[in-house]
Amino acid sequence: MINSLLKSVFGSSNDRYVKSLGKIVNQINDLEPQIQALSDEELQAQTVKFRAMLEEGKTLDDILPEAFATVREASVRVLGMRHFDVQMIGGIVLHRGEISEMRTGEGKTLVATLAVYLNAVEGKGVHVVTVNDYLASRDAEWMGQLYRWMGLTVGVIVPNLGEYERREAYGSDITYGTNNEFGFDYLRDNMKQSRDQMVQRTFNFAIVDEVDSILIDEARTPLIISGPTEDKTDLYVSIDAIVKEIPEDWYEKDEKSKNIGLTEDGTEEIEKLLIERGLLETDNLYDVENTQIVHHMDQALKAVHMFKRDTDYIVKDDKVVIIDEFTGRMMDGRRWSNGLHQAVEAKEGVKIEPENQTMASITFQNYFRMYPKLAGMTGTAATEASEFWDIYKMNVVEIPTNKPVQRIDEEDEFYKNTQDKFAAIAKAIREKNEIGQPVLVGTVSIEKSELLAEFLKKEGVAHEVLNARFHEREAHIVAQAGRLGAVTIATNMAGRGTDIQLGGNVEFRIEAELAGMPEGPERDAAIQKIEEEVGAERQKVKEAGGLFVLATERHESRRIDNQLRGRSGRQGDPGLSRFYLCLEDDLLRIFGPDTLFSRMMNSNLEDGEAIGSKWLSKAIETAQKKVEARNYDIRKQVVEYDDVMNDQRKVIYEQRAEIMDSETVGDVVVDMRHDTVNSIVMQSCPPGSYPEQWNMDLLKERVAEVLDLQPPFDEWLEEDTVEPEIIEERLLAMVDERMEAKIANADPDIWTRVEKSILLERLDHFWKEHLATLDALRQVVFLRAHAQKQPINEYKQEAFGLFEQMLDSLREDITSILLKSELRIQQPVQEELPDLPDFLTGHIDPLTGLDNSNDGDGSASQASLFGSLAGSPRAAAGPGGSNRENPYADQVISRNAPCPCGSGNKYKHCHGAVA
Missing domain, CATH: 3.40.50.300 (P-loop containing nucleotide triphosphate hydrolases)
Structure with a gap:
């Protein structure tokens, strides 16, 4: 009661904040006659003027009133639209890195031009993030008229765009694109072999349109880039047939969490069926040997008894297509994770595509938190204001409507x-x-x-x-x-x-x-x-x-x-x-x-x-709040687990960047070699132990396996002064001498490229394997709650230990490759940016697998800088192979256009791949 009374007298904190921005709006309005008097050429020259002012030490806040007045007048002349005063308030809110909540029809697209222009004049780049490709292209073309007229460059990121086009778009003053495209390009960039292949530049400022949809709804699931694994079609079909036979009393459903599990009786009966059909390794379903069967059984149960056709998905052109639960849109090419999509395909009797292995992933929360300044706009954000602050440190500001709302909302x-x-x-x-x-x-x-x-x-x-x-x-x-x-x-x-x-x-x-x-x-x-x-x-x-x-x-x-x-x-x-x-x-x-x-x-x-009745409406709102709170917990849990991985991801990506930027990586390789030798010796000859306690058989085996050496250990042991440190010094001298002899006649530049390539390739390999391990850990760590342990704390502890093990294995592997390899250099022919293989890009739930992943077009392939060192020759792109003639060679065909042969592949992956 008191709060309501105070609010009626003084207004809410939101009202007071919006009112305070009115002073800046008044300054903008005072400048309007002066700006209107400028000719077109003079108005366009304002961009150069603002950049000069920034170079002289002015801040963006200093030039904001004049810049906003300039954009308003330019919009009148180019688009025929004049910003309302409330739109000016919205623009100020965006510039300050906050969320502008504006009702539908209030012109959020036009509002964005104010903050976008102001921040773009710095030349550091502004990203405008939309919910779909249509809006990205539409807004880039529509509002791009204004920006280009004012002397700014505009780019748009859409699927199937080539690498040069992507880099050019990211190099523009303003770049439009979807959250998925921005996120996947970040992951792809951190899978590339050199800086000049990367398309993105340092993050500066982003405005997220429909911010609640992108940063709340879609943030339940991370972005994932993956590659295919072995085909298990027969297993999916066999288990699907069994699951379709079972009665309802064999399983229990929880519709709240969309989970389903077997009852005790159901487990016993299922075991019998699986044994009859030869699918179990042992008689107990939950033995370690049957882990894969249990996993696929769980997914088949969800697919058959939880997921509904025409609600969760539709079948179109003999494919299972996911339906977005928030927008009702078809999500072509997107796939559920962890075998769930394959289980649904088996249920519907359509072609089953193979599962995929994670190669890189990131949550939207951690991706967008990399921007030094982040803003958003939507018509509905107030109900999630606390989450926006907790996760992104963004305030939600409700902007008043230009005209009073006359809509009647009935009971x-x-x-x-x-x-x-x-x-x-x-x-x-x-x-x-x-x-x-x-x-x-x-x-x-x-x-x-x-x-x-x-x-x-x-x-x-x-x-x-x-x-x-x-x-x-x-x-x-x-x-x-x-x-x-x-x-x-x-x-x-x-x-x-x-x-x-x-x-x-x-x-x-x-x-x-x-x-x-x-x-x-x-x-x-x-x-x-x-x-x-x-x-x-x-x-x-x-x-x-x-x-x-x-x-x-x-x-x-x-x-x-x-x-x-x-x-x-x-x-x-x-x-x-x-x-x-x-x-x-x-x-x-x-x-x-x-x-x-x-x-x-x-x-x-x-x-x-x-x-x-009001009581009834209150009860319904209570139910909605329960669901919202539950969904927030899910998103918060996703962030907590990804934060653990994010710390490790930063280390890996920073290490990759350091390798790519370094003129030479010899010191890194030497340090890895010395650490490896130290680890091998310490493992067999612990400090403070006596020679008779050393495990010499293990030492000989490890030295031969990793270092490809056979030192005279028996002679060394006969010496009275032998110590672990002495053995380590002698091994180091041997491996250093061997490496010096190996590279003595090699061109230093070429050898540096070889070392860099090996470092990056093995780093990516071990990181990919580590991600798979963390995925498995995340799925089982919840069981430790039964032992009164916090799953997230257990996950942090285990993930740290696994990361340390991964780094040790990485150092050992790189040392072994360089010591054992024979160098035969092949000079690469690289006239244009290479294409990465068509990786699968996904957006899936690591906890439940209930969301989706995207089979998108990849970018950037890694041509080997060295021949037999890589282990295999480069595969020929496209179904035609490298020795196939191109009947369309005399035609002008875009590399990203469908191939005229009718294969359904892009020209660059089909006949256009012929060299």
Whole structure:
């Protein structure tokens, strides 16, 4: 009560902060007449002026008012849009490295230009991160007009872009791209063999669009680059057949965590089935020898009994395609981890692709925390404000709307069952449709959207369905959802990126209706007619009540519900929103309090009857908060575990950078050699022990195996003064002498390149193996909670020990290779940046495997700098092989275009690979 009273008198802390920014906005507005008086040439010259001021010692804050005023005027001249004062506030918030929460339709894309331009004039690079490739390309082209006019360079990172194009894009003042592309390029860069192959430069400033979607929703799963392993198709099919046979009482399901496990009786019965079919090594399912079978059995249980077709995934073109639980989008090419995707493929009877091994990984949390300054913008962030601060140290600032919100948010309507609910929804839609009010319906799955479509057909209501099945028509359907009488059913409207304008979208209508009409008076007249029609229709829609947002269910996250609501009532337009719920909804069924069920069932609710109450809405919000808290715990746990790996990742990546930047790595190699000799001697001849206690057989074996030497140990032992230190000194002298003889006649530059290449190649190999070990450790360490131990502490301790072991093995391996190898140099022909193999790029959950990974295009392959030292010749790229003729050699074909032969591969990986 007291807090409410104080807030009403003094305003909230957010209100006071926003009000304080008004002083800067006043300075910007005072400069507007002066800036407006400049000619185009003078306005464009402001960029050079600002850079000169920064070189003279001014700060970005010093030039902010004039820079923002400049961008506002440039936007008027180039884009025909003038920033509102509240947009100026949003721009200041972004520049300060905070999150600008602005309602849908308030112009966040334009707001970003203010902070982007100001920070880009430094020349250190600004990254603008979007949720999908379409928005990255659209915004780079749209806002790029403004930046280029002001003398700044703009690049965009999209899939299948070549290495030169990527480097050029990252070298621009402003670079647009998706979170996945930025993250994968960082990982790929740290798999390359030299600095000049790397595409990214030092991080400076990033603005994340739809920041809650990227840094919260997608941050539950890390980015992973992986390579294929052995084919286990027969095993997946065999286990899938067994799992499909088992009755329900053999397993227990936990829908909250999407986990499933065998009961005791079920385990015994499964063991019998597995033994009958010859799949078990021993009679006990949980023996060490059967670990792989247990793993695949768990994944098959999830695939068959937890994951639902048309909800979690669809089958398209004989492939299992994941559906994003937050946006309802198809996630083409992405795959679940740890054999789960293969289990679903076996369930659906489609081609089973092999599993993959992790080669590099990073969480979004640790990736974005590398930026010295990070900002974000979205329509819904306040509910996750504490997480943004805890993880990223970013404040959430709620920016007031340019015009007061007129949308009416009605109480939820609650029904007994799904049938009654959908019948009521269809009736409400028909009523709104009859008066011409456009309706946007939000559903949580393809199954529900298609069920509602059937109800609407019975009611005779024309409608559009937007879900993963019709992904290609998304932008067009959403753009016209505000037309008179339009009814649009959409699966999760989060992050769609296209504005719903009342009366329709002029640009989309022009594109659709005048596509083939040439420029000229006739086209201009047609455009004017469309604009007049849209204006008249907009007025009719406003009179009908604006856009009616109708949700068929509450989402787990309040943010997703708010995003759907926010589609209505943009820029002061009228609007209406209402949620329809029932006892059979997943949220209430799984997470709702038991009292909610008992009270509702005891209320004798009649069929088709609806109720609504504040108590009910409060109970639903409580259920959503429980889910949000649980999801936060999952994300926090992911960060805690990745923080352990992140410390090690920094060491490895810094070591790689040091190797690549060094003119010579001889000292590093010598240190490794000496450490290896020391370790071998200490292992067999511990300090302070007597010669008769030494394990000379082990010493001889290790010296022969690692150092390829056979010293006269027996003679040395006959000496009275022999000590471990003396043995070590003599071994060091022998290996140093041998290496000096080996490289005596080699070209120093070539030898340095050989050493660098071996160091990087073996470092990458051991790091990859270490990641696999950590993956396995993370999956089993939770069992130690039964012994009253903290899993995260156990993981930290074990991971540190494993890292030390990895470094010891790395030093030993490199020493052994250099001592044993015979040097035969091959000069590389490198006219252009080489392509990496098409690694699999993934985005998967290390704890549950429940999210996705991406089969993306790789970049940057590592041509061997030395011949037989690498162990195998370089494989010929593409299915054609190196000795195949290229029938398209005389044609001009982009290297990233599909090959004309129809193989489905890129030209560079098919006939274009012929040299």
